[in-house]
Amino acid sequence: MSRNKIVMSVQAADAARILGQQIRLSRHARKMTAAQLAVLIDVSPRTMTLIERGDPSVSFGHVLNAAVAAGVALFDITDPKTLARTRGQGEQVLTLIPSNVRNRREQGTDDDF
Numbered sequence: 704m705s706r707n708k709i710v711m712s713v714q715a716a717d718a719a720r721i722l723g724q725q726i727r728l729s730r731h732a733r734k735m736t737a738a739q740l741a742v743l744i745d746v747s748p749r750t751m752t753l754i755e756r757g758d759p760s761v762s763f764g765h766v767l768n769a770a771v772a773a774g775v776a777l778f779d780i781t782d783p784k785t786l787a788r789t790r791g792q793g794e795q796v797l798t799l800i801p802s803n804v805r806n807r808r809e810q811g812t813d814d815d816f
Contacts, residue, residue, distance in 0.1 A: 709759040720757035722770065727755040729773040744768040 711719065730740050741751035746765050753761045754769045770777060780786045 706760070711759050716757065716759070719759055719766075722766065722775070723755045723757035725775045726766075726769050726773045729770075729775050730755075733774060735773070740769060740772060743772045 726740075727737075730737065737751045737755065738748050741748045744751075744765065746754075746769075750761060750765060751769065754766050767777070777786060778789070780789060
């Protein structure tokens with residue numbers, strides 16, 4: 704069974720390419736080869752190449768692992784504690800949103816006493 708081709712918007716494709724570029728630049732700054740980074744995040748060298756090209760078929764988890772291992776600041780946050788705190792704040796806000804929002808039909812008022 705073949706995979707469906709992932710079609711991305713122009714903005715999403717640009718973002719994926721930018722993140723791939725940031726991973727590659729950070730990897731070079733750390734004097735790390737693509738093969739070394741691939742071993743570090745437990746992916747094949749081919750997958751590492753696809754990550755750095757911004758290919759949408761690569762698992763989002765692998766891309767994030769590569770970014771963290773290469774030293775890319777995610778969401779412009781360089782401190783892991785700040786990243787965790789930001790995640791926690793987001794989770795707190797999300798708990799206030801109902802988990803199931805249903806379309807409610809306007810119910811007529813029952814005036815029958």
